[in-house]
Amino acid sequence: MPFSMNKVIIIGNLGADPEFRTTPQGVNVCRFRVATTERYRDRSGNWQDDTEWHNVVVFGPLAETASRMLKRGSKVCVEGRNKTRHYEKNGETHYITEVIARSIVYLDPKSERQTTESASVVNDYVDTTSYYLSDIQDVDSEPSNPIDAENLEEDDLPF
Amino acid sequence: MAGRSLNKAQLIGNVGKDPELRKTPQGNSVCTLRVATTEFYRGRNGERKEITDWHSVVLWDRLAEIAVQKIRKSDKIYVEGKLRTRSFEKDGVTKFVTEIIAQNIIILSRKQPRTDSTTDTSSEDSFNINYPSDYNPTESSNQ
Numbered sequence: 001m002p003f004s005m006n007k008v009i010i011i012g013n014l015g016a017d018p019e020f021r022t023t024p025q026g027v028n029v030c031r032f033r034v035a036t037t038e039r040y041r042d043r044s045g046n047w048q049d050d051t052e053w054h055n056v057v058v059f060g061p062l063a064e065t066a067s068r069m070l071k072r073g074s075k076v077c078v079e080g081r082n083k084t085r086h087y088e089k090n091g092e093t094h095y096i097t098e099v100i101a102r103s104i105v106y107l108d109p110k111s112e113r114q115t116t117e118s119a120s121v122v123n124d125y126v127d128t129t130s131y132y133l134s135d136i137q138d139v140d141s142e143p144s145n146p147i148d149a150e151n152l153e154e155d156d157l158p159f
Numbered sequence: 160m161a162g163r164s165l166n167k168a169q170l171i172g173n174v175g176k177d178p179e180l181r182k183t184p185q186g187n188s189v190c191t192l193r194v195a196t197t198e199f200y201r202g203r204n205g206e207r208k209e210i211t212d213w214h215s216v217v218l219w220d221r222l223a224e225i226a227v228q229k230i231r232k233s234d235k236i237y238v239e240g241k242l243r244t245r246s247f248e249k250d251g252v253t254k255f256v257t258e259i260i261a262q263n264i265i266i267l268s269r270k271q272p273r274t275d276s277t278t279d280t281s282s283e284d285s286f287n288i289n290y291p292s293d294y295n296p297t298e299s300s301n302q
Contacts, residue, residue: 004172006196006212008242011165036166038241052166052243081198082168082242083212084257097244097257 006081008099010054011107012036014074020067030063032056032070034078055098056080062104069106077105166241168259170214171267172196174234178218180227190223191258192216192230194238215258216240222261225286233270239263 018032038050056078058066070076080101086093175193182188197211216238218226230236240261246253265285 004196004198005170005237006172006198006214007169009165009167009169010242011163013164036164038164038166052241054166054242054244077165081196081212082170082214082257082259084214090252092250092252092254094254095256097242099242 007079008082009077009079010034010036010056010099011077012054012075014070014072014076015053017072018067018070020063028060028063030058030066032058032066034076054078055096056101057083057098058101058104062101066101066104069108075107077107079103168238168240168242170194170196170216170238170259171235172214172238174230174232174236175213176232178223178227178230180223188220188223190218190227192218192226192236192238192261194236214238215256216261217243217258218261218264222264222286226264229266229286230264231270235267235269237263237265237267 012034015033015035018030020028020030022028034054034056036052036054038052040048040050042048078099078101080099080103082097083100084095084097086095088094172194175195178190178192180188180190192215194214194216195211196214197209199207199209202208238259238261240259240263242257243260244255244257246255248254263286
């Protein structure tokens with residue numbers, strides 16, 4: 001009996017306002033980037049921050065709420081699955097890994113939320129298993145704000 | 160705005176090929192596991208569909224050394240770790256890759272019984288690493 005699990009949980013802050021759009025097929029899509037920061041002491045005893053940026057994609061009913069509730073700086077918990085896809089740019093194949101949200105918990109205090117319309121929404125869940133990128137033909141071919149290359153290092157091809 | 164944050168990934172899936180141990184110039188052991196997860200869902204017309212996702216899982220130091228002894232292609236494993244994205248240059252083009260840095264691995268089932276007597280025969284199939292707080296191979300060394 002085959003079984004597997006593909007689960008990602010991140011808690012962090014949005015780096016920019018979310019982008020919301022509806023595909024020609026009528027599927028709502030919301031995208032945003034979340035920073036998580038790990039703090040550790042280096043060998044000299046100084047605190048260092050290690051920030052990681054995650055691309056989050058929200059499909060379907062969750063997308064509209066996410067775009068209303070979130071803005072740059074918002075704190076959010078996203079649970080979902082890890083998904084890698086590829087696209088062509090200038091004849092080169094690029095890979096991008098995204099977190100496809102299954103559930104979202106909005107962590108900002110009520111008073112700081114952008115709208116009162118959905119202020120009662122604290123968390124949101126939907127089974128997004130059926131929302132696959134193959135179903136959404138015109139999904140962005142590349143990230144609108146590529147990950148900052150700073151502090152990242154060169155390596156061999158992983159694929 | 161550092162604050163509290165969380166970066167956790169958990170997988171249960173099958174290993175795509177035997178792991179190979181590599182050494183960084185600084186002497187760190189490292190190996191990369193390709194792990195497949197498969198999800199089933201109903202299509203628009205109610206038909207059963209499946210989709211397989213491949214994940215790159217990076218193991219450092221002791222975890223890598225244990226994994227190359229114990230893990231083989233097609234084994235089913237549990238992996239817990241954190242997501243990390245890095246960039247590299249290939250033919251003058253900057254590319255990005257997101258990997259899971261493993262912190263905890265459990266072997267759930269083995270495709271084939273081990274016959275190699277030189278491998279570790281202990282029945283312990285769960286291993287994890289509590290990295291020291293200043294341990295950060297992505298900063299201090301390069302694969």
